[in-house]
Amino acid sequence: MADTVATPKAHGHVEHHDVDYLHDGSLLSWLTTVDHKKIGVMYLWSVLFMFFLGGVFALLVRLELFAPGKTIMDAETYNKVFTLHGAIMVFLFIIPSIPAALGNFVLPLMLGAKDVAFPRLNLASFWIYVVGALIAVTAMVTGGVDTGWTFYTPYSTTTDGSVALMTFAAFVLGFSSILTGVNFIATVHKLRAPGMSWFRMPLFIWSMYSTAIIQVLATPVLAITLLLLIMERTFGVGVFDPKLGGDPVLFQHFFWFYSHPAVYIMILPGMAVISEVIPSMSQKTFFGYKATAFSSVAIAIVSFVVWGHHMFTSGQSQLAGAVFSFLTFLVGIPSGIKVFNWITTMYRGSISLQAPMLYALMFLILFGIGGLTGLFLGALSVDIHLHDTYFVVAHFHYVMMGSTAIAFLAGLHYWWPKMFGRTYNETAARISAILVFIGFNTTFLPQFLLGSRGMPRRYYDYLPEFQFLHQVSTVGSWILGLGFLIMAGYLFASLRKKMDAPANPWNARSLEWQIASPPITHNFHETPVVTTEPYDYYRPFEPSVKEHH
Amino acid sequence: MSGHAHTPSARIYVVTLGALLFLTGITVGAAYINFGSSSINLIIAVLIATVKASLVAMIFMHLRHDPPVNAIIFISSLLFLGLFILFPMIDIGSRDKVVPYGLRMQNPPPAAAGQAPAPGAPAASGEHGAAPAASH
Amino acid sequence: MSAESHVVEHNAEHSFRQHHFIDAEQQFTTSKLGMWLFLATEILMFGGLFVGYGLMQSVYPEAWIAGHHHLDRIMGAINTVFLLCSSFTMVMAVHYASTSQKSKTVVNLLLTLGFAAGFLVIKYFEYSHKFHDGLLPGRYFAYHGGGPSQQAMFFGFYFAMTGLHGVHVLVGMGLIAWILLRTMKGEFSSAYYTPVDLVGLYWHLVDLIWIYLFPLLYLVN
Numbered sequence: 001m002a003d004t005v006a007t008p009k010a011h012g013h014v015e016h017h018d019v020d021y022l023h024d025g026s027l028l029s030w031l032t033t034v035d036h037k038k039i040g041v042m043y044l045w046s047v048l049f050m051f052f053l054g055g056v057f058a059l060l061v062r063l064e065l066f067a068p069g070k071t072i073m074d075a076e077t078y079n080k081v082f083t084l085h086g087a088i089m090v091f092l093f094i095i096p097s098i099p100a101a102l103g104n105f106v107l108p109l110m111l112g113a114k115d116v117a118f119p120r121l122n123l124a125s126f127w128i129y130v131v132g133a134l135i136a137v138t139a140m141v142t143g144g145v146d147t148g149w150t151f152y153t154p155y156s157t158t159t160d161g162s163v164a165l166m167t168f169a170a171f172v173l174g175f176s177s178i179l180t181g182v183n184f185i186a187t188v189h190k191l192r193a194p195g196m197s198w199f200r201m202p203l204f205i206w207s208m209y210s211t212a213i214i215q216v217l218a219t220p221v222l223a224i225t226l227l228l229l230i231m232e233r234t235f236g237v238g239v240f241d242p243k244l245g246g247d248p249v250l251f252q253h254f255f256w257f258y259s260h261p262a263v264y265i266m267i268l269p270g271m272a273v274i275s276e277v278i279p280s281m282s283q284k285t286f287f288g289y290k291a292t293a294f295s296s297v298a299i300a301i302v303s304f305v306v307w308g309h310h311m312f313t314s315g316q317s318q319l320a321g322a323v324f325s326f327l328t329f330l331v332g333i334p335s336g337i338k339v340f341n342w343i344t345t346m347y348r349g350s351i352s353l354q355a356p357m358l359y360a361l362m363f364l365i366l367f368g369i370g371g372l373t374g375l376f377l378g379a380l381s382v383d384i385h386l387h388d389t390y391f392v393v394a395h396f397h398y399v400m401m402g403s404t405a406i407a408f409l410a411g412l413h414y415w416w417p418k419m420f421g422r423t424y425n426e427t428a429a430r431i432s433a434i435l436v437f438i439g440f441n442t443t444f445l446p447q448f449l450l451g452s453r454g455m456p457r458r459y460y461d462y463l464p465e466f467q468f469l470h471q472v473s474t475v476g477s478w479i480l481g482l483g484f485l486i487m488a489g490y491l492f493a494s495l496r497k498k499m500d501a502p503a504n505p506w507n508a509r510s511l512e513w514q515i516a517s518p519p520i521t522h523n524f525h526e527t528p529v530v531t532t533e534p535y536d537y538y539r540p541f542e543p544s545v546k547e548h549h
Numbered sequence: 550m551s552g553h554a555h556t557p558s559a560r561i562y563v564v565t566l567g568a569l570l571f572l573t574g575i576t577v578g579a580a581y582i583n584f585g586s587s588s589i590n591l592i593i594a595v596l597i598a599t600v601k602a603s604l605v606a607m608i609f610m611h612l613r614h615d616p617p618v619n620a621i622i623f624i625s626s627l628l629f630l631g632l633f634i635l636f637p638m639i640d641i642g643s644r645d646k647v648v649p650y651g652l653r654m655q656n657p658p659p660a661a662a663g664q665a666p667a668p669g670a671p672a673a674s675g676e677h678g679a680a681p682a683a684s685h
Numbered sequence: 686m687s688a689e690s691h692v693v694e695h696n697a698e699h700s701f702r703q704h705h706f707i708d709a710e711q712q713f714t715t716s717k718l719g720m721w722l723f724l725a726t727e728i729l730m731f732g733g734l735f736v737g738y739g740l741m742q743s744v745y746p747e748a749w750i751a752g753h754h755h756l757d758r759i760m761g762a763i764n765t766v767f768l769l770c771s772s773f774t775m776v777m778a779v780h781y782a783s784t785s786q787k788s789k790t791v792v793n794l795l796l797t798l799g800f801a802a803g804f805l806v807i808k809y810f811e812y813s814h815k816f817h818d819g820l821l822p823g824r825y826f827a828y829h830g831g832g833p834s835q836q837a838m839f840f841g842f843y844f845a846m847t848g849l850h851g852v853h854v855l856v857g858m859g860l861i862a863w864i865l866l867r868t869m870k871g872e873f874s875s876a877y878y879t880p881v882d883l884v885g886l887y888w889h890l891v892d893l894i895w896i897y898l899f900p901l902l903y904l905v906n
Contacts, residue, residue, distance in 0.1 A: 231841065250740060580758070
């Protein structure tokens with residue numbers, strides 16, 4: 001249907017019918033590829049490297065906090081180190097991680113498409129990411145930034161350091177995110193295979209689509225916020241500086257209008273992955289498909305009206321605080337719906353406890369904790385006491401790392417055989433997962449206690465009564481690091497093996513599992529025709545792809 | 550074939566341009582008339598601008614013939630922009646009127662009449678020339 | 686239509702059709718969808734400036750009024766007329782491209798460029814007048830004619846909003862020039878004129894933003 005009119009000359013290239021995408025083209029050709037799978041893999045190595053970099057900064061932070069006062073660095077350096085940890089993790093790792101690395105690879109396959117809607121824009125998005133990353137690294141080595149990743153004014157408009165460069169890096173990275181969002185929305189609307197109606201799409205797509213909506217609508221506001229910040233530093237305009245009649249709270253409104261939806265850019269893709277791993281590794285139909293699909297969209301929309309819960313103590317009016325607090329409780333509802341649906345999906349399923357499922361189970365526990373503690377913080381009166389304490393730090397690590405990063409790992413292990421055609425050592429993966437789980441909780445559970453007992457965040461020094469919990473937390477970070485070290489080991493070892501992965505190691509139903517591992521360049525020999533519901537594990541498998549292996 | 554099933558004739562574009570220019574004249578003219586308060590002037594100006602914008606969007610940008618998803622995208626962006634305006638307005642509009650401690654000490658009577666809820670209070674009151682301790 | 690011209694047209698369409706689309710129609714509508722998504726981002730970005738401008742106006746109404754008085758309404762109105770006319774010539778260019786009328790497309794693209802250049806010329810006069818009077822943003826504000834000190838903030842917004850808009854006009858002119866060259870090379874016809882349409886959409890957005898900028902900056906008192 002798709003290429004019946006083609007002549008080789010009109011196409012300008014010869015169809016590669018049987019070569020998998022990894023062996024199609026030289027290594028250098030990857031830099032100018034428009035193949036979504038190669039772009040996804042390039043993103044993958046980039047975000048993994050950034051995770052490593054941000055993780056090193058984290059280990060340094062925790063090492064410094066092992067004892068009160070100076071341990072390995074002075075206070076000014078400490079401010080820079082935690083700022084860079086946050087900025088790298090947020091802008092260079094978490095936000096692109098699942099959408100750009102896994103989503104780029106999987107989304108077109110799941111839809112039965114040959115690529116995303118705008119492949120060249122996809123490549124542009126990757127190179128813009130690289131440019132943004134280079135600018136950020138430049139900012140790091142030319143003086144660093146000590147404002148915290150939130151760049152609050154008036155400190156950020158008046159302090160020394162490479163604030164303008166770092167914010168410009170975030171500005172550039174924002175466009176990478178926007179282009180990914182544009183591509184995904186257009187792809188979902190226009191490139192679904194015949195027979196794939198909206199309610200036959202896997203839930204991964206619904207969540208990625210909702211993420212893309214946020215990326216498109218919220219990120220531009222970050223762009224203008226950062227531009228205004230740079231203008232304030234350069235021209236002294238005074239919009240955010242009280243000495244010049246400006247309003248620092250206005251900066252926070254601007255900043256959080258993006259940054260709160262941004263955290264849903266982080267969690268929705270995590271939920272997307274979980275919605276795939278759980279049904280397939282429970283071999284069971286998804287319970288509450290439509291409720292979960294609509295919940296994704298609801299999260300995306302409601303996420304835009306809760307940002308003031310980051311500002312309860314900032315000086316915003318009581319009325320605004322009350323409104324934001326009320327709306328914040330609303331946004332927890334669709335998340336709760338999803339958690340119940342995931343658990344019910346597992347009920348009476350045939351569960352296999354391999355690495356992706358281990359991470360999915362970890363997600364359920366850690367997101368439960370992270371989400372609930374978010375509600376505690378959303379209660380205005382409680383937040384007055386907990387704001388800017390370690391309670392907040394613990395909360396967002398449970399949702400950003402314990403949930404999104406864990407889901408990213410679930411997806412990485414789930415789709416690894418599809419992406420690279422190779423399996424990894426399952427025993428090593430399980431050991432690593434357990435270490436990550438233990439290490440993560442050891443690091444962050446004590447921080448809830450630290451926070452509720454009064455330990456402020458971003459503080460270099462602290463009272464001796466907090467030392468024990470800080471030490472526990474630091475030891476936890478070492479266990480976490482060890483888990484990741486082992487992970488790096490077996491994943492690299494996997495890449496050096498010969499291709500041994502079956503097309504469908506998990507016996508899953510979605511379209512990406514009905515083609516070879518790894519896929520051919522054009523994904524499908526013929527356009528699939530979809531006639532089945534997603535996750536139809538209750539009946540024998542009916543392939544939609546004709547050359548099904 | 551790429552493109553819509555029918556291509557509109559060019560006449561509609563000429564008519565639209567005429568309407569746009571006419572409305573521009575109205576906008577400029579209305580600015581010289583005092584309708585009472587400055588907020589009414591503002592509302593009228595924005596309303597006329599919105600009519601012009603709708604003409605450009607519907608006719609020049611072909612939204613009235615396009616698949617509805619394009620218009621949905623356009624309207625959604627405006628709605629979310631509306632949210633972005635609404636909440637900070639609620640905030641700034643409902644902040645307590647606070648007289649800073651230093652000002653209260655220097656001007657003991659509790660009048661503080663007409664103090665706008667300005668965020669940088671010493672600086673704002675400098676505009677009214679009241680505070681001796683105005684920082685610029 | 687002769688069989689040969691049908692093949693020529695089909696090949697022209699086909700050489701632009703990307704392999705992952707079913708047909709040219711799908712590619713065209715998808716491209717427009719993508720463009721509207723991009724326009725949505727522009728609306729949110731500029732919108733942020735409008736939000737800041739509006740909020741600060743409510744805090745410093747006198748400074749805003751004083752700032753308004755320094756702006757030349759006539760120049761602003763002329764610029765509005767220029768941009769509206771350029772929007773008209775742009776949509777005419779798209780119209781003629783969609784009906785394979787190459788020379789009329791070229792003429793209208795040139796006219797669009799002309800109006801855009803006129804806009805920038807007026808902007809140049811406005812800006813140099815401001816520089817001359819010391820009406821500059823933030824710490825560079827050096828106006829000696831009195832008035833509320835927050836005028837410096839007004840001019841911060843003025844230059845940010847008109848400056849960002851002006852950058853978009855420049856970029857738009859570059860895009861229109863690129864489309865003009867491709868049109869003259871005969872790359873567009875009723876079978877394929879998507880880039881003209883997309884650049885047109887961008888240009889209309891630039892016009893849309895000015896439709897709001899003009900009254901809010903120049904006319905409100």
